[in-house]
Every structure is written in structure tokens, then in C-alpha cells.
Amino acid sequence: MGGRAVALITAIVVASVTSCGLQSASGTVLEAAPGTIQHYDSLEGVPVTVAAKDFTEQLILGNMLSIILAAAGADVTNMTNTPGSFGVRQAMLSGDANISPEYTGTGWINYLGNENPIKDPTAQWQAVNEADQANGLTWLPPAPMNNTYAFAIRESEAQRLGVTKLSDLATLDRSELTFCVESEFASRNDGFVPMLQTYDLSRDQLGQVITLDTGVIYTATANGDCNFGEVFTTDGRIPALDLRVLEDDRQFFPLYNLTEVIDTELLEAHPELAEIFGQLNPRLTNEVMLKLNAEVDNEGRDPALVARDWLIEEGLLSAPS
Structure with a gap:
């Protein structure tokens, strides 16, 4: 998801890519028949390799x-479950893969090295697409889905305190301003303290702040x-634990809208790829991904089956005969 734990994994992944080659877990491709997404004779037998990262959402999206x-119609190699953001990036740059599901904020900040995110989603996509053309990569128009940082509160407390957005925090008593954050976010120059300043708060105005591992924060909040x-x-744990995500009404957090990154030469040879994903992307919202992620994380379903079932339910594809 966006830049999740990128700083922590970069050195490990880059070292493994450099010293012993790209490590990936190639998967099978489940069969489905065309739906509103049609079969293209022009794609018949064309080799396409998809690379996706090794966390739940990416396992679903890569499949x-x-x-x-x-x-x-394409001849697909499925490299879903490639370790880390930079493992996928290396595969795309080297030509080992030529399509990946990616996030605009990750591209702009983590891959291209920009410090200042762009607050408008269209402008952010256009900027990362333009910059990555130099690397032979094209970013398709993104989905509404934005997997970024946020703060959540359990629903019962949200109703008691009357909070729906982050700007509401400044109206609360100090005793209510208790936070669980991960250590990286707590100390980053674009993390917790600048966020508080954006919302007219300072660290001194808060009650208890607990530093926890990312996965523990959800249950601690619940x-x-x-x-x-x-x-x-x-994250699928949000609905499972009955948490309410507060609106980032002053747009502090970077945008991590999802889209497909495609090798530009492949896209120029097969512009129908943009037509295909132009049917998919508008349907991928936060609500959809929350549901699909929860099916894997909370119900234990296989990510590939979750992906195929949803595509068939949406009519984008149909069940195999």
C-alpha cells in the first residue's frame, strides 16, 4: 500500500535483488472467460508478465x-508475491516484468525521490506518469482507491465524541486525545508531528501516545x-474491528491512488491494454478494496479466488465453461 514500510524494507530488498537476483513466487493464473472485458485477437499469445508485491491487497490485485x-488473450506469467516495493520496481525497470499494480504516491515519493506530494489526484498521477516516461514506463489513469495513511477510532467512541474528520480533534479534551502510532510515522518529518500542526494541535496538547508495531495498532484501537x-x-481490519476512518479534511496525507504501470513499448504495441484497464479502474474504490482485503485477512480466503469471484460478480469477466 502506498509507502507502507518502504523505508524499513528498502535495504533488505535491494540487497537481495543485487546479491542473489530477484526473488519472487510465481503463481498460477486462474481461468475465467471474457465478460464486458472482451477477448482480443491482437493479444493472443502475447507474453505479459505481471509483478505484484507480497501483502494482501497486492496479492489480490496481481491476481x-x-x-x-x-x-x-495474453500469455500471462504471474509474479504476484514478489518481495517488497523495490523488488517489483526492479523487475519493471529490468524488463523481468512489464505490468504491475502500483500507487501514485509510491512512484512519486519512493521511486522517483520527490519530497513533496501533490495534493490533487489527477495532477499527482500526471506528474508521476510524465516523470517515469524517462524510465520507459507509463502510468494509466488511476482508480478512485487511495490506500494512504489515516487515523481511525472505534465506532462507539466516534459516536460518543462526535468526530468524523481530523479537524474535529482540536475540539476535544486532552484526556480524549490518545493515539497509537508506529515508530517510523512518529518520527518522520512528514509524519505525526507535522500532521498535528496541520490540524492546529501540538504534541504537548495530547494525552497518551503509544508507539506500537503497525499490525498491533488496529486491535489496540479497537x-x-x-x-x-x-x-x-x-486495510480489511477496519470493517472487521468496527473502526471509523476519520476524513483527512485538510489533505495532509499523500495520495496513493492505484493504477497499472505498463512498459511503454508494450502499451504502444497494444493500446488495447489501456481500454481493458479503463473498464477495471473506475470500479476499484476504497470500499471495494476494504471488502476484498477483509475476505482474505478475516475470512481466510485465497486472494486469487477473491479476485476472480469479484471480477465475475462485476460482470467484467464470466465463469469459465
Whole structure:
């Protein structure tokens, strides 16, 4: 998801890519028949390799792209479950892969090295697409889905305190301003303290602030160890634990809209790829990804089956005969 733990994994992944080659877990591609996404004779037998990262959302998305492309006629290699953001990036730059599901904020900040995110989603996409053309990569128009940082509160407390957005925090008593954050976010120059300043708060005005591992924050928030927990906006634990995500009404957090990054030469040879993903992307919202992620994380379903079932339910593809 966006830049999740990128700083922590970069050195490990880059070292593994450099010293022993790209490590990936190639998967099978589940069969599906065309739906509103049609079969293209022009894609018949065209080799396409999809690379996706190794966390729940990316496992779903990588399989989703692989299933779609196979149904459209391509000869797909599924490299979903490639370790880390920079593992996928290396695969795309080296030509080992030529399509990946990616996030605009990750591209702009983590891959291209820009410090200042762009607040408008269209402008952010246009900027990362233009900059990455120099690397032979094209970013398709993104989905509404924005997997960025946020703060969530358990629903019962949200109703008691009457909070729906981050600007509401300045109206609360100090005793209610208790937070659970991860250590990286707590100390970053674009993290917790600047966020508080954006919303007219200072560290001195807060009650207890607990530093926890990312995965623990969700349950700690749900259990009432703190009122406000740092989360990622499409994490399946949000609905499962009955948490309410507060609106970032002053647009502090970077945008991590999802889209497909495609090798530009492949896209120029097969512009129908943009047509295919132009049917998919508008349907991928935060609400959709919350549901799909929850099916994997909370119900234990296989990511590839979750991906295929949703594509069939949406009519984008149909069940295999």
C-alpha cells in the first residue's frame, strides 16, 4: 500500500535483488472467460508478465490483473508475491516484468525521490506518469482507491465524541486525545508531528501516545488502548474491528491512488491494454478494496479466488465453461 514500510524494507530488498537476483513466487493464473472485458485477437499469445508485491491487497490485485489479461488473450506469467516495493520496481525497470499494480504516491515519493506530494489526484498521477516516461514506463489513469495513511477510532467512541474528520480533534479534551502510532510515522518529518500542526494541535496538547508495531495498532484501537490509531485506508481490519476512518479534511496525507504501470513499448504495441484497464479502474474504490482485503485477512480466503469471484460478480469477466 502506498509507502507502507518502504523505508524499513528498502535495504533488505535491494540487497537481495543485487546479491542473489530477484526473488519472487510465481503463481498460477486462474481461468475465467471474457465478460464486458472482451477477448482480443491482437493479444493472443502475447507474453505479459505481471509483478505484484507480497501483502494482501497486492496479492489480490496481481491476481486480478493476471486473470483479466489471460481472459483477454495474453500469455500471462504471474509474479504476484514478489518481495517488497523495490523488488517489483526492479523487475519493471529490468524488463523481468512489464505490468504491475502500483500507487501514485509510491512512484512519486519512493521511486522517483520527490519530497513533496501533490495534493490533487489527477495532477499527482500526471506528474508521476510524465516523470517515469524517462524510465520507459507509463502510468494509466488511476482508480478512485487511495490506500494512504489515516487515523481511525472505534465506532462507539466516534459516536460518543462526535468526530468524523481530523479537524474535529482540536475540539476535544486532552484526556480524549490518545493515539497509537508506529515508530517510523512518529518520527518522520512528514509524519505525526507535522500532521498535528496541520490540524492546529501540538504534541504537548495530547494525552497518551503509544508507539506500537503497525499490525498491533488496529486491535489496540479497537480494544480502547487509545482513541485514535494510525491505519491504512483500505486495510480489511477496519470493517472487521468496527473502526471509523476519520476524513483527512485538510489533505495532509499523500495520495496513493492505484493504477497499472505498463512498459511503454508494450502499451504502444497494444493500446488495447489501456481500454481493458479503463473498464477495471473506475470500479476499484476504497470500499471495494476494504471488502476484498477483509475476505482474505478475516475470512481466510485465497486472494486469487477473491479476485476472480469479484471480477465475475462485476460482470467484467464470466465463469469459465
